[in-house]
Amino acid sequence: KAGVTQTPRYLIKTRGQQVTLSCSPISGHRSVSWYQQTPGQGLQFLFEYFSETQRNKGNFPGRFSGRQFSNSRSEMNVSTLELGDSALYLCASSSGSVGETQYFGPGTRLLVL
């Protein structure tokens, strides 16, 4: 089975712009979770989508949003970028059953200048 894929792998944006990141889960997985990783805060949960619905949400401002398509692919959007949004954004897929192993993608590294 192919693993979790994320595109693009690297992005450079300037403050005020918006960005869209994409995640394709493992075939058959219906849950996609997004995490932000920074040196200072570590890995923090952004949100989880299951069957095209946001099932859980972390403590991030409304500038961070996401969606999931019928084929389980997910996109994350960040509007009005700030310098502090520079991070590695990781997505993880799972079957969606509680407690199942999450499989992580390689991440998208976003640099905001």
Place this chain on the structure above:
Amino acid sequence: KQEVTQIPAALSVPEGENLVLNCSFTDSAIYNLQWFRQDPGKGLTSLLLIQSSQREQTSGRLNASLDKSSGRSTLYIAASQPGDSATYLCAAYTGANSKLTFGKGITLSVRP
């Protein structure tokens, strides 16, 4: 609110040494505890998952234990090798909101 702590932040050992990485969590109402490995600039690789009803899991040279009552988990690495050099993160899965709460990781360096 679940908090996960990993101390120390970094560890350097000579090749061949057996070592233990510690992880503590504040809320014992977890579904499971996972250990991940992260190589520089890369994503996370799942190493071991221990369900809340289990005490330990083993995979090759790795053994993870879980003590819910004390809020602790350990990852034991036997006969460490330079290829084990990476950051090791533990994460507690809380079913209430279906999310993983991560520690900040322990960066391990195994010297040849």
